[in-house]
Amino acid sequence: MSTTMTRRSFVKAAAITAGASALGIEAAHNLTPSNKAWADNDVQEIRTSCRACIANCGVIATVSNGRVIKLKGDPIDPMSKGRICPKGISGVQALYHPNRNKYPMKRVGEKPGNQWERISWDEAAKTVAQHMIDMRDKTGKHGLLCTTGGGGNPQFFSPPRFRNFWGAGNVFEPGCAQCLLPRAFTMPLVNGIDNTSIADSGCLELYKPAKYGGLTEVYVMWGTAPAWHSPATSGRCVAELRANGCKTIVVDPRFNADASKADVWLPIKPGTDIAMMLGWMNYIIENKLYEKIPGYEDFCEQWTNLPFLVDPRDNVSLPPVAQDITKDGQLLRASEVFDDVTAENEGYVYFDTETGKVTKAFALGPDNEGTYHPQLFGTVDVTLKDGSTITCKTAFQAYKDRCADFDLDTVAEITGCKKEKIIEAIELYCSSAHGGISLGVATDQYPGSAQAAIGAAALDCMTAHLWHSGCPANKVGGQGSKGLTSCESIIFPAGFIGDTKYQFQTDDAVLERLGYCEHKGLGGWVHSHIPTVLSAVLTGEPYQPKVWIERSGNKMAALGNSSSWVEAFPKFDLIVHGYMYPTSFTTEAADIVFPVCEWLENAYAQKRLNVNLMRKPVTNLFEAADEIMMWGKIAEAMSDPTSDLYDENMEACMDADKIGSPMVPPYWKTINEYWDWVAQQGGDKSVTTMAQAMDVFPEKWAEDDEYWGGTEYDGYCKVSTGGGVSGKVDPGMASGAADDGKVTYTGFSGTAARDIVDNPKKCAPYADTMLYLGRHGNEKFEMPASVIDYNPMPYYFTPEDQTEFGDEYPLRLTEGRIPYYHHGTLRNNPYLRELYPAPELWISPENAEKYGVADGDWVNVKSPRTDGKDVFRDITTGVSKDTVMAKSASEADGPSEFAPGKELTADAQAIVSDGIYAVARVTKGIAQDSVYMERFWNPEFLEDGSDGRKSWTTENMNVLTKNTGYYNPEFGTYTLRGIHVKIAKAQRPEGIWYEPTDFEPWMPEPSDFTGGAFYEK
Secondary structure, three states, X not given: OEOOOOOOOHHHHHHOOOOEEOOOOOOOOOOOOOOOOOOOOOEEEEXXXXXXXXXXXXXXXXXXXXEEEEEEEOOOOOOOOOOOXXXXXXXXXXXXXXXXXXXXXXXXXXXXXXXXXXXXXXXXXXXXXXXXXXXXXXXXXXXXXXXXXXXXXOOOOHHHHHHXXXXXXXXXXXXXXXXXXXXXXXXXXXXXXXXXXXXXXXXXXXXXXXXXXXXXXXXEEEOOOHHHHOHHHHHHHHHHXXXXXXXXEEEOOEOOXXXXXXXXXXXXXXXXXXXXXXXXXXXXXXOOHHHOOOOOOOHHHHHEOOOOEEOOOOOOOOOOOOOOOOOOOOEOEHHHOOOOOOHHHOOEEEEEOOOOEEEEOOOOOOOOHHHOOEOOOOEEEEEXXXXXXXXXXXXXXXXXXXXOOOOHHHXXXXXXXXXXXXXXXXXXXXXXXXXXXXXXXXXXXXXXXXXXHHHHHHHXXXXXXXXXXXXXXOOOOOXXXXXXXXXXXXXXXXXXXXXXXXXXXXXXXXHOOOOOOOOHHHHHHOOOOHHHHHHHHHHOOOOOOOEEXXXXXXXXXXXXXXXXXXXXXXXXXXXXXXXXXXXXXXXXXXXXEEEEOOHHHOOEEEEEOOEEEEEOOOOOXXXXXXXXXXXXHHHHOOOOOOOOOOOHHHHHOOOHHHXXXXXXXXXXXXXXXXXXXXXXXXOOOOOOOHHHHHHHOOEEOOOHHHHXXXXXXXXXXXXXXXXXXXXXXXXXXXXXXXXXXXXXOOOOOOOOOOXXXXXXXXXXXXXXXXXXXXXXXXXXXXXXXXXXXXXXXXXOOOOHHHHHHOOOOOEEEEOOOOOOOOXXXXXXXXXXXXXXXXXXXXXXXHHHXXXXXXXXXXXXXXXXXXXOOOOOEOOOOOOOOOOOOOOOOOHHHOOEOOEOOOEOOHHHHHHHOOOEEEEEEEOOOEOOOEEEEOOOOOHHXXXXXXXXOHHHHOOOHHHOOEOOOOOOOOOOOOEOOOEEEEEEEEOOOOOOOOOHHHHXXXXXXXXXXXXXXXXXX
C-alpha cells in the first residue's frame, strides 16, 4: 500500500502503522501540533552534556512540558566554562528535525532508493537475527560486519562489543586508523603518558587556572585547530593560554583562527609533516638543544631510552615506500650479552662512560641514580656471551643517522615553509620545558600516521616536554576528599579488559579479523582493516562478509574513495542502519533501519576535569532508542534456547552470571535499566538510578584546590606513593619498590617491549615497543609476524599521488574541521547550513589566477579516483586462509596489499566521473600549491522526488580520496589528506540548497514526549 502525506498531516500520520513512504519531509510521522514553542507551566532547566561532537561540553536544557525550547552552556563545566558552540546549540534543531527516523523501517523498493515500510522493533530485530543465524549455519560466524563512526556515537565500543559476544567477524570505523587511533595507541608507548590530542579532550594540563601557576609557556598545535574543532572547550582554553602569555606555534596548511594568533605559523604542505619532524630533530641534535632545555639539561641522558644500544644483527624489513632509509632494528637484549640474564629477567643495555663497560639498564632510584652515566651518541663494540663481537649504535645515534639528510634547506623545499621560520619555531619550542606538542588528526589521515605519532612524541621526549607543569603530555589531578571518583560510562567488549567466565571467541576468530595480523595496531580498538574488508566483500576471499550492521551516519561521506563501495552492497544478504535520520548510506545500502535517539534523549556519564557530568534523557520521542538497545534487541532475539533463532553466545551475553565480569555488563531489556546502569557509573556510589542522577549531577568529585593542588609534576623522578591521578590508582604507579626490594622512582610506564622484565622505566623515543608489536602482537597468544616490520623511528616518503599523478593533478588537497559540523553530521541542520551552505575550496591568489578562478566562483574538482586512473584492486585473493594475511610482499604470492591484483571497482568509481563542486575562496592563507576543502554531503537530495545518489556525489570530497596503494604498516591507514587534484571553473550544480530560504523545510517541528522505545513508567 502506498501512502502520500504532507508535512502537517499530524493526526493521520500518528494513526499509520504500515505503508510504503519515503524517508524525508514527505515521510509519515507522529508529531504533535503546537501553536507556540513553549507552554506557560512546568518549565525546568536540566543540566546535561552535549554530544554534537566528542567534546561533551556541559549544557543546560530548558524544557517546557517535555519539549526542549532552549540550550545554553553550563558554567559548572571547568573546560567550557559555560560556553557553547554552533554544533551544540543546534541540538534543538536536530532533536525536532522533521526527517527524524521515528520507528523501525524495512525497504520495500530497489536499491538505491527511498521506499520503506514501518515495522515493529521486534520484527526488525528478528529479521536481523534470522539472517545472522542463516549466515552462521551456512558460511560461519565470521561473516558479520559491524561498523560505527565518530559522529555522535558515545558508546564507541558497541560494535566490537556485539561482534565479540557473537564470537567472530569484523569491525571498522572510517576514522580509527584515519583518526586518533595512531596517536592514542602509539604516543603512550613512546612518552609513557598519553596521546596529546586536545581535540579529543586530552591535554588536561592546558586547562589549569592561572592562580595555580606553572602555566604552559610554549605550545605547538601540529595539525590541530582548537578554535575550530571545539570553540567552547579547547578553543577557549588556547585563547586563555595566549592571554596568560603562552607562545604558540601552528603547523598547518591553513591560516586558521589559531594560526592567526600564533607567534609562528608554518604553512606546511599536506603530507610532509614527517619531513618537518625529522628536520626539527636534525636541528635539535646538531645544535645540542636537547641538553639546553632550561632546568632539564640531563633529561635526555637520564630519562629516555636514547642511550640504549641497537642490535646491528636485526635484519629489519623496510617499508616498500622507504627502501633507502637507515636500517636500524630492535634494541639489543641483555640476555645476548650476560650469562645471568634470561627471559625471566630480560632487559636492555647501554655503555657506561665511567666504567667503560656495557651494562644492563636499570630503573633509577635515590640509591643508584649517581651510578648511571650512559653514552648518548656513537658506536660501541659489544662482546656477546657467545664470544662474538658486534658494533652497536646508540639509539640516539640511530636517530642522528635517520635525520641526517633532513637539513633545513631540504626540509624547506619539501614542506614549502621558509627556513628562517622553521628555525624560529624550533628555537621557541626548545626555549622552555613547560609546554610541548599537540598532534592533531591531520597526520592520522595519510599512511605516515604511526610515524608522525612516533615523531611528535619523540620530539617531546628529546626536549623534556613531559610531565612538567605546563606540558600537554602530563598526568593531572589529585584525589578528592569526598569519597567520589571521576566517571565515564564506556561499555567495553568482552576480552578487551580482563577475561570473562564464558568464552565468547576463540584465538582463531581473532586471527580471522581482516587485515589485523598485518596491521596489529588495529587491536587497540579491536578493529579490522577497511580496504581488506572491502576486498573480501568484493572477491569473497578469504571469506565472504554477509551481514552488515552499521551504527553511525553517512558512510558514503566518510569512507575514502567512497564510490568504490557501491559494488559491495549487493554482496551482502542484509545491511542494517541505525541512525537519527536518513543519510546517503540509508538510501544506497540499507535493508533495515533502526531509529536511534539524539543526544538530548540518551544517557552517558562523562568526566570533565574535576567535575562529573551526566548526559540525561531530557526528553524522548517516537520509537527512537539509545543505540545500545538496537544491539541488545538483536542479541535478545537469539537468546531463547527454545527458539529456532537460538545462539548460545547470545544467550550468555544477556546473563551477568555467565559473563562473569563487572567490566562487561550484559545487554539490558528496558531503557530504564540501562539508564540506571549509566547513573551508577557517575562516580557517586549513593546514586543508583537515573531518577537520582537527574538531581545529583553535575557533581564535583574533587574541589579545585584538591584537583590542581594535588597534581604531582615531575612524578617520573619521584618515589611513588601510589596516589595515582584523576581520583583513581594508576597501576603503573602503585609501588616504588623493584622486585629486588630496592626503591625506585616511578619513571615512565608502558614503554618497554613486552619481553622486557627488568623495566628501566624510561620514555622511549626509540619505539622498540612498536617493532616488537609487529613481530609478536599484543594478544594473549603469539601472533604471526607482520610482513613489514614496524620501524622504531619516523621516516618520510613522498606521497604516492605526487609521485604517480602530480603532473596531471598539480594541487595537493587537505581537509580540516570547521566550527559548524563534526565529521559527517549536521549537514541537514537549517541554521548551520545557512552559515556554511556549501564546501569552500581555499586556493592561493597565484593558483586562482592560473586557473581563471575568482573568489566566490564555483569550481569543479577531480582526482585520479574520479577519473578512473587509480582504481581499488584485489588485495585479498592471495592471502593465507589461516592468518588472513599476505604470505609475503612478493608478487608471486599475491595478490595482496603489497602486490594488488585486478581492478574491482572501475564501474563504481565511474559514477563520480564528473568530479565534485565547491565554492572558491581565494586566500593567502593556504600552503604553497595546496588547496583545502572540508567534507560535505547534501541531504536535500534525499527529499521526495530527488535523486538520492546526488546526495553523496555532488560535493563530497571523499570521492576524491584514496583507499588504494600503500597502507601504513602499523594501522593500515589510507590517504585522506595530501591527495592530488585538478580544478576548473564551473557553474553551481543544479538542485543543491544554497540560499537561506532553501533550508526552511528542515526547520524544527515540536513533538511531545513519548518515552521512546522500551521505556517503562
